[in-house]
Amino acid sequence: MQAFYEYIRDGRIKIDPAKKMKEPVTYQDPCNISRSGGLWEEARYLMNAMCEDFRDMAPNREYNHCCGGGGGYIPMGPQFRKRRMQSGKVKADQIRETGAKVVVVPCHNCFDQLRDLSAEYDLGIQVMHFKTIIPHVWDLPDHLKPPNEEAN
Template identity: 50%
Template sequence: MGRDHKFQVVHSVTLFAEYLREGRLKLDKSVFAEERCTYQDPCNVSRNGGCGKDAREIIGYLCEDFVEMEPYGDYNFCCGGGGGAIPMAGPFRERRLRSGKVKAEQIRATGASICITPCHNCYDQIRDLNKEYELGIKVLSFKEMFEEALIIPEELKAQEEDEDEE
């Protein structure tokens, strides 16, 4: 990343936000209407990726009850799983879980039942924190939420055989 290429590097969060903005994707907001959602800003996506706004735009199409962590956005705390902490595993695991206490408390304070995060490190870390600190939340990526909430046009569904291919 960061070099001059012939191509542009884009995070999927930005891409998804584009699709929703352009009306290329439609979401059924009622799917998560009963849930309170919060969002974990991954360091590489928000502070170091500039995608915090795009993520919140997606959330606007997805969640009825959304609560920010404190602090949030560019100022959000690291979950503790970054910088290679997850794959280091072994003796580093205990340090990682301990350092996640800040994140766990942030999440608990929101009262959320779903923590959304578009980063595999955060995802794995918060799932571990969920067990370690008994948060009782669901950790989901946007993709996972889309799987449930995307509105699929009837003609694309499996019952009909004659599809127009690309």
């Protein structure tokens, strides 16, 4: 995420403002990236660069709640699933309150937990990584575009 932040900040990757996401989007601060990694402002820089309607959860940044699947909780296996869903209620409520239908998260562990929570609590959200969104909102120089687009 630090790298993506630097690419956009330094203009190595340009964002096309017309392609920015229009729908409300929120961001999940992963414990190891925000609280323990200190990258919460970089995440917001990216969110605002890619989305027109970024809505923070409350609480957020280093005070954000764990997705409820951290510390190895998901790979511990199915016998822990019920407990994982019960304690994940706090996160599900946090997401619902933002009204966002897309949650961006850079952590693959949070990613799986949020998808499970969406099914469990009927959140109807789409969970996405930064790396999935960036290619949809960037403004590529001509020599990097696919041949058919170049012709246009």
